[in-house]
Amino acid sequence: MFVQSMTYFLGFLTIILQEILLYCKYQKRNTWRCPRAVGARRTLTAPVGRGNPGVRKGKVILMERLKKALIFQGGWDGHEPEQVAGRFKEMLEKHGYVCEVTDTQDVLEDEEKLMGLDLIVPCWTMGEIRPKYTKNISKAVMAGCGLAGCHGGMCDAFRQDTEWQFMTGGQWVSHPGGDGVDYMVNIRRGSSPIVEGIEDFRVCSEHYYLHVDPAVEVLATTRFPVVDYCHSANKPVDMPVAWTKFWGNGRVFYCSLGHHDDVFEKFPEAGLLMERGLIWAAEGKAYALEHGLTTERFESKAQMF
Numbered sequence: 001m002f003v004q005s006m007t008y009f010l011g012f013l014t015i016i017l018q019e020i021l022l023y024c025k026y027q028k029r030n031t032w033r034c035p036r037a038v039g040a041r042r043t044l045t046a047p048v049g050r051g052n053p054g055v056r057k058g059k060v061i062l063m064e065r066l067k068k069a070l071i072f073q074g075g076w077d078g079h080e081p082e083q084v085a086g087r088f089k090e091m092l093e094k095h096g097y098v099c100e101v102t103d104t105q106d107v108l109e110d111e112e113k114l115m116g117l118d119l120i121v122p123c124w125t126m127g128e129i130r131p132k133y134t135k136n137i138s139k140a141v142m143a144g145c146g147l148a149g150c151h152g153g154m155c156d157a158f159r160q161d162t163e164w165q166f167m168t169g170g171q172w173v174s175h176p177g178g179d180g181v182d183y184m185v186n187i188r189r190g191s192s193p194i195v196e197g198i199e200d201f202r203v204c205s206e207h208y209y210l211h212v213d214p215a216v217e218v219l220a221t222t223r224f225p226v227v228d229y230c231h232s233a234n235k236p237v238d239m240p241v242a243w244t245k246f247w248g249n250g251r252v253f254y255c256s257l258g259h260h261d262d263v264f265e266k267f268p269e270a271g272l273l274m275e276r277g278l279i280w281a282a283e284g285k286a287y288a289l290e291h292g293l294t295t296e297r298f299e300s301k302a303q304m305f
Contacts, residue, residue, distance in 0.1 A: 201270070
């Protein structure tokens with residue numbers, strides 16, 4: 001009986017050892033480890049492709065990486081950039097993102113740093129930006145980093161920078177009636193998972209009129225005119241309130257709500273819309289890495305701006 005039991009055990013052990021050896025041979029892992037910090041890690045299978053550091057031709061590695069976001073805030077204080085940045089930081093941290101908040105644009109000079117981010121969030125109304133900084137953000141987004149923001153903090157940030165406007169998808173031009181306009185936000189059902197389950201809702205705030213890229217995917221609209229002004233001589237129009245678009249491999253999300261930070265509390269649908277948009281944009285980086293997306297077809301040396 002003892003001899004028979006040992007025979008079975010040795011046979012079983014032989015099978016297990018073979019499986020372990022095969023696993024070690026074909027599933028060898030090289031892991032890129034980020035420095036330890038508070039926040040979630042995402043482990044991704046990263047196919048061979050441009051932008052995957054340390055990958056030898058024909059090999060696949062598993063990348064263990066932090067989810068990182070940069071929020072830069074400043075510009076006109078009337079839009080409460082510090083409070084809005086703090087709110088967005090809390091939203092992102094709920095989903096495991098490590099957030100850096102800065103009140104200068106100096107960090108935008110570091111192209112390598114931007115390339116390592118999942119998300120960039122501008123909260124900077126009516127300012128100026130160096131062309132080099134815009135190009136660094138553009139390169140990072142083109143490679144898969146998300147870009148997301150709200151109100152004037154993103155689409156009235158840098159009025160003289162047409163590349164910024166092209167990348168973000170729109171530019172504010174007016175808010176007829178000023179602050180305190182009562183209007184409806186109409187959800188375009190089925191346009192995106194971002195708006196799934198959100199119903200039309202009423203807002204009392206600035207009513208943003210924008211010049212919008214016709215290529216954006218519109219998620220929500222509002223009807224103009226509500227207040228009489230020169231524009232009301234024209235036909236009624238449905239102005240985009242929230243949209244998504246792509247800039248190369250990167251995801252871009254914008255929401256025109258958020259004149260003051262408390263808009264996202266007074267109107268919970270606005271807060272939910274913004275939170276989902278931030279996460280949607282941020283998750284594009286993981287998708288780009290997982291699918292080995294490159295930027296080759298988006299690169300150009302032509303003078304365009």
